[in-house]
Amino acid sequence: MLREILRRLVATIPVMGVVAIAVFALLHVTPGDPAVIIAGDYATAEDIARIRTKLGLDQPFVTQVGIWLGRIVRGDLGASIYSGLPVTTLIKQRAEATISLTLLAMLISILVGVPIGVLAAWRRGSWLDRGVMVFAVSGFSMPTFWLGFLLVYVFAISAHWLPVQGFQSIERGLWPFLRHLILPAVTLSVVYMALIARMTRASMLGVLDEDYIRTAFAKGLAPRRVLVRHALKNASLPVVTIIGIGFALLIGGAVVTESVFALPGLGRLTVDAIVRRDYPVIQGVILLVSAVYVLLNLVVDLLYVVLDPRIKY
Amino acid sequence: MASTLPALGADLAVAPPAERLSAAGRARRFARRNPTLLFGAVVMTVIIAGGVLAPAWWTGDPLEMQPADRLQAPSAGHWFGSDNFGRDVYTRTLYGTRVSLVVGAAVALASLVIGTALGLVIGFYRRLDAVMMRVMDGLMAIPAILLALALMALMKASVRNVIIALIIPEIPRVIRLVRASVLSLRELTMVEAARALGARTPRVLVRYILPALVAPLIVQATYICASAILFEAYLSFLGAGTPPHIPSWGNIMAEGKTYVQLAFWIILFPGLFLALTVLAINLIGDGLRDLLDVR
Numbered sequence: 316m317l318r319e320i321l322r323r324l325v326a327t328i329p330v331m332g333v334v335a336i337a338v339f340a341l342l343h344v345t346p347g348d349p350a351v352i353i354a355g356d357y358a359t360a361e362d363i364a365r366i367r368t369k370l371g372l373d374q375p376f377v378t379q380v381g382i383w384l385g386r387i388v389r390g391d392l393g394a395s396i397y398s399g400l401p402v403t404t405l406i407k408q409r410a411e412a413t414i415s416l417t418l419l420a421m422l423i424s425i426l427v428g429v430p431i432g433v434l435a436a437w438r439r440g441s442w443l444d445r446g447v448m449v450f451a452v453s454g455f456s457m458p459t460f461w462l463g464f465l466l467v468y469v470f471a472i473s474a475h476w477l478p479v480q481g482f483q484s485i486e487r488g489l490w491p492f493l494r495h496l497i498l499p500a501v502t503l504s505v506v507y508m509a510l511i512a513r514m515t516r517a518s519m520l521g522v523l524d525e526d527y528i529r530t531a532f533a534k535g536l537a538p539r540r541v542l543v544r545h546a547l548k549n550a551s552l553p554v555v556t557i558i559g560i561g562f563a564l565l566i567g568g569a570v571v572t573e574s575v576f577a578l579p580g581l582g583r584l585t586v587d588a589i590v591r592r593d594y595p596v597i598q599g600v601i602l603l604v605s606a607v608y609v610l611l612n613l614v615v616d617l618l619y620v621v622l623d624p625r626i627k628y
Numbered sequence: 629m630a631s632t633l634p635a636l637g638a639d640l641a642v643a644p645p646a647e648r649l650s651a652a653g654r655a656r657r658f659a660r661r662n663p664t665l666l667f668g669a670v671v672m673t674v675i676i677a678g679g680v681l682a683p684a685w686w687t688g689d690p691l692e693m694q695p696a697d698r699l700q701a702p703s704a705g706h707w708f709g710s711d712n713f714g715r716d717v718y719t720r721t722l723y724g725t726r727v728s729l730v731v732g733a734a735v736a737l738a739s740l741v742i743g744t745a746l747g748l749v750i751g752f753y754r755r756l757d758a759v760m761m762r763v764m765d766g767l768m769a770i771p772a773i774l775l776a777l778a779l780m781a782l783m784k785a786s787v788r789n790v791i792i793a794l795i796i797p798e799i800p801r802v803i804r805l806v807r808a809s810v811l812s813l814r815e816l817t818m819v820e821a822a823r824a825l826g827a828r829t830p831r832v833l834v835r836y837i838l839p840a841l842v843a844p845l846i847v848q849a850t851y852i853c854a855s856a857i858l859f860e861a862y863l864s865f866l867g868a869g870t871p872p873h874i875p876s877w878g879n880i881m882a883e884g885k886t887y888v889q890l891a892f893w894i895i896l897f898p899g900l901f902l903a904l905t906v907l908a909i910n911l912i913g914d915g916l917r918d919l920l921d922v923r
Contacts, residue, residue: 329762329766330762330765330766330769331766331769332766333762333763333765333766333767333769334766334767334769334770336766337766337767337770338770338778341778341779341782342782345779345782345783349782352782352783353782452907452910452911452914453903453907455910456854456858456903456906456907456910457903457906458858458861458862458899458902458903458906459862460862460865460881461881461895461899461900461902461903464881464888464892464895464896464899465896465899467888468888468892472888472889472892479888479889563771563772564771566771566773566774567771567772567773567774567862570773570774570777570862570866571862571865571866574865574866575885585774585777586777586866586867586868588781589777589778589780589781589866589867589868590867590868592781592782594778594781594782597777597778597781598778600774601770601774601775601778604770604771604774605769605770605771608769608771609769
């Protein structure tokens with residue numbers, strides 16, 4: 316098993332290499348001189364020259380890629396053009412809000428999405444099932460930021476139950492932290508929850524027709540036990556897979572959710588960097604997020620072994 | 629045996645053969661069997677008519693500012709209220725439909741054409757396959773919205789560039805779909821037979837493989853269209869999409885962001901249109917998938 320994990324980790328290196336080169340190459344495949352675009356509309360010739368040297372754009376392309384990859388391997392993502400701070404420092408400053416938001420949203424989506432998917436499949440064709448399906452389709456189509464504003468309007472502006480926006484570090488206490496995070500996390504979770512509920516239902520429908528489920532019911536086991544121990548366990552592979560793949564959606568949603576709720580996270584860092592055309596910061600965030608995505612899907616792959624003993628590596 | 633025959637005959641007598649139904653009857657039966665497709669199509673027809681014929685629906689000038697009328701709540705004069713410059717939100721929302729529809733349709737069409745062409749080639753030439761699929765895995769590891777944002781940071785804000793920025797993350801996904809189908813289709817007997825009769829690869833691809841791909845690709849196109857419309861709004865909302873002077877749903881909502889507490893309608897109505905449009909297109913996709921029996 317340990318050898319398999321190592322082998323898989325090594326196998327992610329080419330994928331991450333492609334990500335790194337692609338993110339870097341974007342600077343060159345987009346039309347126009349990148350130094351001129353990054354410098355902005357009011358830049359002087361000196362500004363442009365300075366940026367060109369700073370980003371190493373005066374070197375041949377292959378040399379640039381080599382230098383860039385070498386720096387990444389050493390954990391150096393360069394420095395922001397705007398503030399001059401190292402990109403890794405900026406990311407560390409902003410990581411808490413994003414990690415809290417995405418983890419909480421993930422937790423809510425799984426804790427709600429899986430049970431409603433199971434119930435919908437169990438009561439197939441009932442009103443409950445239809446309700447879950449309507450939620451799954453409409454939740455998936457919901458513009459995240461619009462939903463965020465709706466929730467803010469109802470729970471913060473009209474009812475005054477929760478703060479409109481902002482973030483409190485967990486160091487200031489659990490309750491202030493959760494109070495500020497609950498609306499953004501619910502907002503962000505809806506799309507992901509819809510996806511998980513739909514996949515759980517579909518996967519459960521396939522399993523519930525099996526003989527061993529009928530046997531389990533026939534021998535008088537409690538429905539809850541049959542659904543969870545017998546059915547869900549066997550239906551869990553596609554669900555776990557969609558949780559891994561759906562993480563990309565979650566991150567995209569986090570960028571807009573942070574903007575709606577003024578959370579000081581990586582999404583805001585990216586959006587600010589885009590307005591300032593601070594490309595090193597954008598590169599750094601994309602690289603980091605993609606790495607997390609690849610690793611998460613690696614964990615999903617390894618989970619298969621735990622969930623299904625027939626799969627052996 | 630004999631006793632079952634009359635029963636069968638009776639069944640047949642009750643249900644008239646399909647060809648005897650009138651055109652209207654057939655349409656009604658089609659609608660009854662495909663409710664999601666019908667609902668999606670009706671909503672989309674209304675929205676397309678709203679956008680294309682925007683000047684005909686009692687709208688004004690989407691750019692006209694009336695400072696005296698700023699931040700008015702919905703009323704007979706301003707159906708969806710007015711924004712911070714006194715512009716009519718109803719008019720702007722209807723005109724905003726145009727940007728969304730153009731972006732959705734263009735992204736779906738272009739990523740489909742480019743992705744299919746590349747996918748066919750990659751799927752058929754084994755030497756390319758291994759390398760190209762690693763490259764695609766890498767590209768797909770970058771969340772689409774971040775890739776689009778990065779591209780917008782490097783290009784001037786325009787509708788054309790938004791379309792380009794949204795096509796690029798979609799292409800690897802289409803390539804993957806096409807390649808997977810090609811790999812299974814090329815093992816079919818008819819393809820083998822065609823090859824044995826001397827058909828060259830381009831002919832096999834166009835005459836035998838491509839037709840089998842039409843149904844899954846149509847379904848995929850609807851999903852791409854829905855997500856492109858959503859992403860255009862995200863990009864515009866974040867200030868990295870359609871230029872601010874063009875009324876698009878994302879832009880209207882971005883401007884309304886500051887006035888959530890005072891004038892919630894600036895965000896409510898364009899968002900409602902956006903949610904309904906994306907929902908309708910996704911429902912059309914689901915309906916087509918069932919109808920065309922994809923997967």
